[in-house]
Amino acid sequence: MGDDFFVDPEDTREQILAATYRTLCERGYANLTISAIGEEFEKSPSLVYRHYDSKDDLVLACLRYMLEDFETQLTEADFEDPRGRLEEFVGWGLGDVPSEQRRFVSTLVELRSQAVHDEAYRAHFTRSDEVFVGYAADVIRAGIDRGTFRECDPERVAETLVTTMSGAMLRRSTCESTVCLEGVRNGLEGLLESQVYKPNTA
Amino acid sequence: MGDDFFVDPEDTREQILAATYRTLCERGYANLTISAIGEEFEKSPSLVYRHYDSKDDLVLACLRYMLEDFETQLTEADFEDPRGRLEEFVGWGLGDVPSEQRRFVSTLVELRSQAVHDEAYRAHFTRSDEVFVGYAADVIRAGIDRGTFRECDPERVAETLVTTMSGAMLRRSTCESTVCLEGVRNGLEGLLESQVYKPNTA
Numbered sequence: 001m002g003d004d005f006f007v008d009p010e011d012t013r014e015q016i017l018a019a020t021y022r023t024l025c026e027r028g029y030a031n032l033t034i035s036a037i038g039e040e041f042e043k044s045p046s047l048v049y050r051h052y053d054s055k056d057d058l059v060l061a062c063l064r065y066m067l068e069d070f071e072t073q074l075t076e077a078d079f080e081d082p083r084g085r086l087e088e089f090v091g092w093g094l095g096d097v098p099s100e101q102r103r104f105v106s107t108l109v110e111l112r113s114q115a116v117h118d119e120a121y122r123a124h125f126t127r128s129d130e131v132f133v134g135y136a137a138d139v140i141r142a143g144i145d146r147g148t149f150r151e152c153d154p155e156r157v158a159e160t161l162v163t164t165m166s167g168a169m170l171r172r173s174t175c176e177s178t179v180c181l182e183g184v185r186n187g188l189e190g191l192l193e194s195q196v197y198k199p200n201t202a
Numbered sequence: 203m204g205d206d207f208f209v210d211p212e213d214t215r216e217q218i219l220a221a222t223y224r225t226l227c228e229r230g231y232a233n234l235t236i237s238a239i240g241e242e243f244e245k246s247p248s249l250v251y252r253h254y255d256s257k258d259d260l261v262l263a264c265l266r267y268m269l270e271d272f273e274t275q276l277t278e279a280d281f282e283d284p285r286g287r288l289e290e291f292v293g294w295g296l297g298d299v300p301s302e303q304r305r306f307v308s309t310l311v312e313l314r315s316q317a318v319h320d321e322a323y324r325a326h327f328t329r330s331d332e333v334f335v336g337y338a339a340d341v342i343r344a345g346i347d348r349g350t351f352r353e354c355d356p357e358r359v360a361e362t363l364v365t366t367m368s369g370a371m372l373r374r375s376t377c378e379s380t381v382c383l384e385g386v387r388n389g390l391e392g393l394l395e396s397q398v399y400k401p402n403t404a
Contacts, residue, residue, distance in 0.1 A: 030319050106318045113315035115376035116308045117232050126378040159382045160366070160389030167369025174317035176328040180361045187362030187397070191389065194396035 016041060016048055020062040025103050029110035034058065059111060060120055067128055074135050082143030083197060089136055090192075093165030094185040097172075106173035129166075133158045140196060149196050157196055164188055218243060218250055222264040227305050231312035236260065261313065262322055269330050276337050284345030285399060291338055292394075295367030296387040299374075308375035331368075335360045342398060351398050359398055366390055 006018035019041040027036060034055045038045025052058045079085065097105055115121040136158035143149030164184065171179045208220035221243040229238060236257045240247025254260045281287065299307055317323040338360035345351030366386065373381045 028319055110315050110318050112372065112376050113312050116312050117230055122376060122378060125376050129373060129377055129381070153385070153388075155382065156385035156388055159385040163369040163373055163381075163383075163386045164362070164366040165369065166372050167365040167367065170314065170368050170372045171331060171365055174314050174324060174327050175331055176324060179331070179365075180357065181365075183355070183358035183361040184365045186358055187393065190397050191393045195389070195392050 012043065012047060013051065014065075015043065016051060016058070017062045017065050019048070020058045021066075021104075024059065024062070024107045025100070028103065028107050029059070029114075032059070056114075056118070056120070060124060063111065063124055063128075067124075067131060071131055074131070079139060079142035082139050082146060083148065085139045086136070086143070086192065086196070087189075089139065090161060090165070090185065090188055093161075094168050094181050094188065105169055109170055109173040129162060132162050132165075136161050143196070148198055150198055152196050157192075160191070161188065214245065214249060215253065216267075217245065218253060218260070219264045219267050221250075222260045223268075223306075226261065226264070226309045227302070230305065230309050231261070231316075234261070258316075258320070258322070262326060265313065265326055265330075269326075269333060273333055276333070281341060281344035284341050284348060285350065287341045288338070288345070288394065288398070289391075291341065292363060292367070292387065292390055295363075296370050296383050296390065307371055311372055311375040331364060334364045334367075338363050345398070350400055352400055354398050359394075362393070363390065 006014070006021050009015040009018040016037075020037050023032060023037045023040045026040075032055055034048065034052070035045070037055070037058060038048045041048055048058070052061065077085070111121065112125055115125050133155070137154040140149060140152065140154035140157055144151060144154070168179075168181055168184055172181065208216070208223050211217040211220040218239075222239050225234060225239045225242045228242075234257055236250065236254070237247070239257070239260060240250045243250055250260070254263065279287070313323065314327055317327050335357070339356040342351060342354065342356035342359055346353060346356070370381070370383055370386055374383065
């Protein structure tokens with residue numbers, strides 16, 4: 001999920017957002033400048049300034065683009081194997097992150113902390129959480145409908161999964177290498193075993 | 203836990219750190235300046251500059267002081283009622299936050315995100331997580347020793363609790379009021395019921 005952003009940008013807008021993404025991966029947010037994005041952009045840097053007023057305009061457009069792309073992937077996802085989907089979702093938040101994405105995950109923590117004092121970031125991350133919680137709840141509902149999941153509260157479980165995955169993102173980006181995410185993943189798997197999956201439906 | 207910081211500062215150093223804490227609560231990190239801390243300080247602002255080189259020096263000294271104070275409280279805690287202790291711990295991370303502390307929790311998210319690119323913050327939050335994980339694991343070990351908790355892996359459960367509580371802190375500070383922490387708390391209580399507490403030991 002989410003590992004094929006901006007592979008083949010189609011127009012100037014997408015190329016600008018792709019340049020923003022690459023610059024964020026390289027520099028993080030603290031060292032981001034609009035001129036660094038302009039340098040990363042293949043065409044004239046003046047095109048960047050013509051379309052966007054500030055680095056936060058660019059970053060928010062990039063985040064929104066990625067979230068829309070993610071939502072499209074989720075809409076196309078099939079729910080044939082709800083347990084497999086849920087395990088994939090948890091693994092995506094708590095498993096190994098490829099090194100080229102690790103920097104972007106840390107950058108997401110920097111961006112998310114902007115939401116403490118910036119309403120536009122707050123609105124984005126509120127919507128982003130709604131998308132992830134909504135997806136996990138839909139998967140759980142599909143499992144209940146198919147009779148392989150217990151009659152649990154899908155929203156409650158989804159909130160717990162997304163909150164734990166958010167904490168994992170925060171801790172692995174801000175701690176030295178002491179966070180035992182394997183243990184957290186086992187903990188959540190135990191939670192799903194006891195609260196969500198019916199026995200012997202693996 | 204942690205709601206009586208800096209009530210009665212004893213010396214100039216503690217008074218400076220108390221002024222730093224109050225300024226952080228009022229302004230957050232993004233709007234923090236060393237001169238605002240100097241204004242909050244009861245004595246001459248020049249004393250602040252004499253002891254600390256930068257606002258980050260002050261903030262880190264304040265964070266370390268609070269963590270030491272917290273560790274002292276934990277050292278003095280009795281483990282007579284491990285289940286009560288664990289419920290208190292989870293409630294502290296996922297329950298209601300008094301309004302005067304809410305701003306500081308959000309500020310902690312801003313400070314923690316500094317650890318993405320600043321080694322001194324990273325070292326602090328690594329240690330801070332170790333203290334919290336260590337405390338929760340000690341409580342769980344006490345419950346196992348007393349025979350009221352199952353033979354679970356204390357470190358694994360403690361990592362899961364602290365990660366979920368970190369995610370709750372992140373989400374409640376960066377989302378509009380849509381985060382259902384009551385659901386997350388229920389989710390964790392279910393995890394403790396099924397993985398930690400023996401039946402009928404409430």
